[in-house]
Amino acid sequence: MAAHQKALTRPVAALAALLAVLAAAPHRQAAPAPARGVARIISLVPAVTEMIYEIGAGPRVVAVSSYDTYPPEVKRLPNVGALLDPNVERILSLKPDLVVVYGSQTDLKQQLARAGVGVFDYRHAGLEGVTATIRALGARTGDAARAEDLAARIDRGIDAIRRKVHDRPKPRTLLVFGRERMALRGIYASGGTGFMDDMLTAAGGANVFAEVKMEAVQASTEQILAKRPDVIVETRATNSAFAVGERDAELNVWKVLGAIPAVRSNRVYFLFDDRIVIPGPRVVEGTEALARTLHPDVFR
Amino acid sequence: MTLAWRFARTVLGFGALAVATVLLAPLVGATAIDFRRAFDFSIPFADNVDAQIFFVARLPRTLAGACVGGLFAASGVVFQGLLRNPLATPFTLGVSTGAALGAVLAITFNWSLGFIGISAVPVAAFVGSLVAVAIVYALAQARHRGLSTTVLLLAGVTMNAFFSAMILFVQYFASFADTYRTLRWLMGDLDVSSYEPLLAALPTATVAFVVFAWLARPLNLLSLGPDSAESRGLDVARAQRAAFLSASLATGAAVSIGGPIGFVGIIIPHLVRLMVGPDHRLVLPAATLFGAAFLVGCDLIARTILAPVELPVGIITALLGGPFFLWLLIRKP
Numbered sequence: 365m366a367a368h369q370k371a372l373t374r375p376v377a378a379l380a381a382l383l384a385v386l387a388a389a390p391h392r393q394a395a396p397a398p399a400r401g402v403a404r405i406i407s408l409v410p411a412v413t414e415m416i417y418e419i420g421a422g423p424r425v426v427a428v429s430s431y432d433t434y435p436p437e438v439k440r441l442p443n444v445g446a447l448l449d450p451n452v453e454r455i456l457s458l459k460p461d462l463v464v465v466y467g468s469q470t471d472l473k474q475q476l477a478r479a480g481v482g483v484f485d486y487r488h489a490g491l492e493g494v495t496a497t498i499r500a501l502g503a504r505t506g507d508a509a510r511a512e513d514l515a516a517r518i519d520r521g522i523d524a525i526r527r528k529v530h531d532r533p534k535p536r537t538l539l540v541f542g543r544e545r546m547a548l549r550g551i552y553a554s555g556g557t558g559f560m561d562d563m564l565t566a567a568g569g570a571n572v573f574a575e576v577k578m579e580a581v582q583a584s585t586e587q588i589l590a591k592r593p594d595v596i597v598e599t600r601a602t603n604s605a606f607a608v609g610e611r612d613a614e615l616n617v618w619k620v621l622g623a624i625p626a627v628r629s630n631r632v633y634f635l636f637d638d639r640i641v642i643p644g645p646r647v648v649e650g651t652e653a654l655a656r657t658l659h660p661d662v663f664r
Numbered sequence: 665m666t667l668a669w670r671f672a673r674t675v676l677g678f679g680a681l682a683v684a685t686v687l688l689a690p691l692v693g694a695t696a697i698d699f700r701r702a703f704d705f706s707i708p709f710a711d712n713v714d715a716q717i718f719f720v721a722r723l724p725r726t727l728a729g730a731c732v733g734g735l736f737a738a739s740g741v742v743f744q745g746l747l748r749n750p751l752a753t754p755f756t757l758g759v760s761t762g763a764a765l766g767a768v769l770a771i772t773f774n775w776s777l778g779f780i781g782i783s784a785v786p787v788a789a790f791v792g793s794l795v796a797v798a799i800v801y802a803l804a805q806a807r808h809r810g811l812s813t814t815v816l817l818l819a820g821v822t823m824n825a826f827f828s829a830m831i832l833f834v835q836y837f838a839s840f841a842d843t844y845r846t847l848r849w850l851m852g853d854l855d856v857s858s859y860e861p862l863l864a865a866l867p868t869a870t871v872a873f874v875v876f877a878w879l880a881r882p883l884n885l886l887s888l889g890p891d892s893a894e895s896r897g898l899d900v901a902r903a904q905r906a907a908f909l910s911a912s913l914a915t916g917a918a919v920s921i922g923g924p925i926g927f928v929g930i931i932i933p934h935l936v937r938l939m940v941g942p943d944h945r946l947v948l949p950a951a952t953l954f955g956a957a958f959l960v961g962c963d964l965i966a967r968t969i970l971a972p973v974e975l976p977v978g979i980i981t982a983l984l985g986g987p988f989f990l991w992l993l994i995r996k997p
Contacts, residue, residue: 431839431840447840449836541841542841542844542845544771544783544785544845545774545775545776545777545783545784545785546776546777546781546782546783546784547782547783547785547857547858548857548858549783549785549853549855549856549857550845550848550849550853552841552844552845573972575972576972576973578973580844581972581973582848582973582974584694584721584855584967584974585720585721585855585857586693586694586695586717586721586722586725586855586967587694587695587971587972587974589695589713589716589717589720589721590694590695590697590713590717592713601839604774606776607776610776613781616781620720620857620858621716621720621857622709622710622711622716623709623710623711623712623713623715623716624713628710628711
């Protein structure tokens with residue numbers, strides 16, 4: 365028994381030593397001298413891609429995710445997968461020194477760390493998260509000054525909208541971001557947390573699901589009837605706009621719930637606008653689009 | 665005790681349960697409504713929120729639950745009788761996965777039937793179920809004069825796996841929000857918010873139930889084995905064909921209304937058999953009525969327990985059904 369164990373020990377020890385060397389190797393090349401900036405950036409998060417371009421680091425972006433469409437120049441860049449299917453091999457072959465990943469991509473983060481590639485870890489948060497991310501990003505890419513300018517500009521823009529609408533009555537608003545076509549089924553609405561709720565509040569609306577502390581609420585017809593929204597805003601990505609002629613049919617779908625003030629007073633709106641659904645540097649414009657919809661009299 | 669009397673007792677008993685559930689369920693909900701206002705027809709319906717909550721949100725939803733529950737439970741009975749396998753469910757032979765593939769395609773590629781004013785998802789689901797039925801049926805008949813239940817089972821299980829793989833393949837092209845909606849569809853949802861999906865499924869459901877009524881005696885004979893059934897004068901191939909097609913259509917119709925809500929088609933038939941015995945002339949009507957009551961009850965829990973948020977009804981049936989299924993497996997006969 366003991367001899368058997370001893371016979372096993374040597375190869376195991378050798379293997380362990382080899383593994384230790386292999387594991388240590390990338391760490392040694394890692395930790396590059398803390399550069400003031402990064403030269404090759406890959407972003408897997410569209411919202412952060414927009415921030416990178418806006419703080420002037422755009423020319424250093426070498427690849428983006430398959431969901432990226434803005435700014436238009438990203439369409440010419442190689443695409444390295446996205447949230448669920450990042451292509452690690454392609455990412456590494458592009459020799460990035462900073463990769464923007466989403467917080468839930470734990471495997472990818474480990475692989476990048478092992479390869480000694482810098483990671484910028486991002487998660488969607490509220491509107492404050494947008495400016496906080498911009499500042500952190502600027503510090504990381506060496507564009508802190510422009511990032512600070514951008515963050516301050518966003519803060520000012522949001523504040524300006526808040527001031528414009530602050531003395532207006534706040535319409536009770538249902539903010540829908542997903543629904544089955546041609547039916548009131550599978551309705552997803554913004555709950556009382558997250559950037560959409562923050563934008564709605566800044567735009568002078570009162571979220572009917574404010575008390576539900578979730579980003580997404582599946583709204584039943586009963587809840588929608590009981591909440592009696594004054595305004596219903598359906599928002600989606602720009603590229604999912606309904607075909608001409610289907611818009612009226614989709615609006616008609618709401619007629620079933622005729623007792624809702626929003627339906628009775630024809631205040632159901634479709635806003636197909638990336639600036640509302642992507643928490644990037646265009647949130648000011650997105651918030652303004654919402655505010656124009658909720659308070660048309662204030663914005664003429 | 666004569667059969668007629670036992671039949672009357674069974675139908676009255678389970679019928680009373682189903683009717684009571686369907687009448688009571690719309691009275692309870694996640695929000696408080698004023699019933700005097702809801703039934704005050706002097707207030708225009710367009711202005712009456714209470715009436716709309718009752719007649720637009722709760723009532724169609726309750727009826728959808730009853731309809732889907734009854735269809736799943738009855739087709740569960742028929743599939744178990746046809747395959748002579750107590751663990752068969754309405755989803756065993758690929759019908760629901762075919763329906764799911766149809767629905768997932770409609771959701772992911774944003775299909776629209778806007779020009780005729782209806783949602784594409786239930787239509788695509790029903791068409792998907794028909795495609796699955798056609799493929800499995802063709803396979804099971806290809807090498808036999810009759811319908812081989814062994815081939816039927818193998819073909820069904822294979823198609824289930826294949827359609828599941830296709831769903832994952834389609835998911836690969838979906839945006840994140842669509843993936844979420846797809847996943848939610850797969851958990852079942854009875855909030856139909858209009859009577860149209862029910863009316864659309866009515867012809868199929870009626871045909872299925874007429875065939876089920878005829879099937880009760882053939883299924884009793886089949887339970888003795890195909891050879892004994894044949895020797896007692898049953899046209900086995902015809903009965904098997906009728907059972908497969910009617911139960912598949914019923915499942916397709918139910919899935920197109922409420923999505924693939926699991927476990928109803930297995931718990932209910934077994935519970936009912938424990939109560940009324942194995943005679944399909946009693947099991948079929950009892951399972952239909954009990955299934956209706958059960959799903960309406962599960963949906964009531966789903967829509968109230970976490971209000972104002974709601975739980976997918978498929979989670980409730982699974983939480984109740986999973987342990988029951990295990991108990992069924994280990995129970996001494």
